[in-house]
Amino acid sequence: MRLTVIGTGYLGATHAAAMAELGFQVLGVDVDPTKIERLQQGDLPFHEPGLPDLLRKHTSSGRLRFTTSFEEAGAFGDVHFIAVGTPQRSGEHGADMTYVDAAVTELARAIRKDSLIVGKSTVPVGTARRLQALVAEEAAPGLSVDLAWNPEFLREGYAVEDTLHPDRLVVGVDSFKAESVLREVYAYALDRGTPFISTDFETSELVKVAANAFLATKISFINAFSEVTEVVGGDIRTLADAIGYDARIGRRFLNAGVGFGGGCLPKDIRALQARVSELGLDRTMSFLNEIDEVNLRRRDRTVYLVEEMFGSLDNVRVAVLGTAFKPNSDDVRDSPALDIAARLFSAGAEVAVYDPEANQNSAKRFPRLTYCSSLVEAVTEAEVVLVLTEWDEFKRLTPESISDLVSGKRIIDGRNILSADRWQDAGWMFRGLGRRVEVEAPILSA
Ligand code: UDX
Secondary structure (H helix, E strand, O other): OEEEEEOOOHHHHHHHHHHHHOOOEEEEEOOOHHHHHHHHOOOOOOOOOOHHHHHHHHHHHOOEEEEOOHHHHHHHOOEEEEOOOOOEOOOOOOEOOHHHHHHHHHHHHHOOOOEEEEEOOOOOOOHHHHHHHHHHHHOOOOOOEEEEEOOOOOOOOOHHHHHHOOOOEEEEOOOHHHHHHHHHHOHHHHHOOOOEEEEOHHHHHHHHHHHHHHHHHHHHHHHHHHHHHHHHOOOHHHHHHHHHOOOOOOOOOOOOOOOOOOOOHHHHHHHHHHHHHHOOOOOOOOHHHHHHHHHHHHHHHHHHHHHHHHOOOOOOEEEEEOOOOOOOOOOOOOOHHHHHHHHHHHOOOEEEEEOOOOHHHHHHHOOOOEEOOOHHHHHOOOOEEEEOOOOHHHHOOOHHHHOOOOOOOEEEEOOOOOOHHHHHHOOOEEEEOOOOOOOOOOOOOO
16 A cells, blocks of 8 residues: 655654554655755654654655655555645634645546545544545546545654554544545554544544644643632642542643643634634634633733833843743744743843754744854843743753853743742742742832
């Protein structure tokens, strides 16, 4: 069985390399020739732990190739995975389906043998059924071209592990044949006992957005309690630990801080609301609006904590540690950390930024921040240090290591990873999101 993967971003490149690892002949397809050129050389254009090795291994073994040609893909593949992006539409909440529609149309026209198209992108419910009709229209007469939906749950930073060892496989199918092809593709996981959920198109599409909406809700739930502990006193981490011991709740995704970002959670909860409204269910997902708002308020709060320290942000030297939306990633899409850095800059601060992997992507979005090549460089002469992404390097940060470098001993822990006592004992003013609020008066700038 030969596979193609259309779209070679975080999802597609990982899926392509993982499928090659499992022994399939794989052709990766993208409309961006520069990206394809790099991938063909075994050079991954983004940061994802473990993926560069897998990519090089299989571009060398010959099991994994890349092309920009849909003609080549259509002649090559028995199974075609669609892994292109569905970003938020500009100025709206709904998902932009341009890339999915274009990929499926071009592919269907280029297909030269009986085959199965498998959508992996996150899409509004109803998309698979619409695309099934589109494929029937566009594919050459006489060919049997089937469609299935197979949402992907991989997390950036763990993409290889999640793809090779998924915790469940969900397939939306409309024929026994499609299901049996997918069982063959995923035989390795099925042999290991991975739950395989075969369902209709609509359920499979909804599973994905339901999972992400639930995760977003969990994060905003604990962040809403942060707002309370900040006012009444209390410690959000202890609260999360305590409720997390209840197995019905669970501790994961209860880390309070600057909130969720990335290419999935924020846009998926917005697209879900938009889709459900289109279906006439205006109120059904309106709680997601609150989830979004709680999330965005964490960014306001972080900016406020700095304002509270200085009164005015004019020319205040701020060090921002971390701009990626989460550690082990160079992704800055909808990153709370980068948003906060940019807002501090807009309010007049001088912002020195350091992220172990995301400086380059951040600079493309906000070229006017000062990008530093090390933590030491970023904090030197800073009047306040903000830790906004929980990279291991920042978790290990100690007051002793930077006290002599900064010009003001003030730190804001946006991810609840530092010990307040330790920093305060070393003479630092410490602020955390959801942590006990200090009673001392704000320090006004001279
Ligand atoms: C998410 C889903 O987890 C994944 O299943 C789906 O396929 C794609 O979307 P990802 O975007 O890679 O994955 O990141 P995730 O690990 O879910 O984190 C999302 C955001 O939530 C990050 O900004 C992270 O910092 C934040 N987060 C996560 C918290 O603020 N607190 C937590 O407790 C967990």
